[in-house]
Amino acid sequence: NAGVTQTPKFQVLKTGQSMTLQCAQDMNHNSMYWYRQDPGMGLRLIYYSASEGTTDKGEVPNGYNVSRLNKREFSLRLESAAPSQTSVYFCASSVRTGGYSPLHFGNGTRLTVT
Amino acid sequence: GQQVMQIPQYQHVQEGEDFTTYCNSSTTLSNIQWYKQRPGGHPVFLIQLVKSGEVKKQKRLTFQFGEAKKNSSLHITATQTTDVGTYFCAGSGNQFYFGTGTSLTVIP
Numbered sequence: 518n519a520g521v522t523q524t525p526k527f528q529v530l531k532t533g534q535s536m537t538l539q540c541a542q543d544m545n546h547n548s549m550y551w552y553r554q555d556p557g558m559g560l561r562l563i564y565y566s567a568s569e570g571t572t573d574k575g576e577v578p579n580g581y582n583v584s585r586l587n588k589r590e591f592s593l594r595l596e597s598a599a600p601s602q603t604s605v606y607f608c609a610s611s612v613r614t615g616g617y618s619p620l621h622f623g624n625g626t627r628l629t630v631t
Numbered sequence: 632g633q634q635v636m637q638i639p640q641y642q643h644v645q646e647g648e649d650f651t652t653y654c655n656s657s658t659t660l661s662n663i664q665w666y667k668q669r670p671g672g673h674p675v676f677l678i679q680l681v682k683s684g685e686v687k688k689q690k691r692l693t694f695q696f697g698e699a700k701k702n703s704s705l706h707i708t709a710t711q712t713t714d715v716g717t718y719f720c721a722g723s724g725n726q727f728y729f730g731t732g733t734s735l736t737v738i739p
Contacts, residue, residue, distance in 0.1 A: 552729075557640065557731060558731060559637075559719060559729045559730055559731040559732050560674065560719065560721075560729040561729075562727075607673060607674070614727075615723070615727075616661060616662060616664075616721075616722075616723025616727040617661075617662060617679070617681075617723070619664060619676035619679065620664075620666075620674070620676060620721075621676070622673040622674050622675070623673060624672075624673050625673050
């Protein structure tokens with residue numbers, strides 16, 4: 518099984534450009550998440566989807582939008598990229614939300630905004 | 632809001648020495664999870680603790696959950712170079728938060 522698959526692995530954007538990060542899981546998990554990881558700040562939740570058809574804001578949602586396309590897929594969109602969005606982005610999934618289900622992470626997308 | 636603090640931020644040890652990282656919350660946690668992230672990799676789930684005072688072991692790793700369910704620790708006995716990476720705790724209260732992580736370097 519592939520688990521959680523993220524694309525692309527690397528991306529360089531110029532300020533103001535837009536892009537969509539793709540994520541798919543094949544574990545039949547109900548919940549999916551987008552995190553960003555910055556040095557010294559751990560993992561911060563951007564958006565999550567508790568189940569198909571629902572999305573909710575996390576700690577740092579500003580500048581991002583998400584779409585839960587179906588049970589498998591959860592995308593993250595940057596409409597107008599800013600240098601502050603330079604980060605490593607991780608998609609994750611779990612059986613359900615609530616903190617008792619372990620998170621399974623993708624390999625990450627390393628995004629640089631110049 | 633609730634936050635989960637983790638110390639130390641960095642730790643360098645000689646191979647064979649022990650290592651401990653601590654996780655502290657300002658509020659009572661329902662449970663705590665621990666993850667390991669290898670350099671350049673993604674976080675991988677290690678274990679979950681739920682009960683007050685719970686202790687779990689995985690080979691050389693010992694995980695503890697405090698009696699008040701506000702703190703947790705991960706102790707590695709006799710570190711090896713394969714232990715290199717960043718260890719994160721993640722706690723559930725009103726929300727689910729990751730700690731800032733402890734980066735472990737093991738010097739051969």
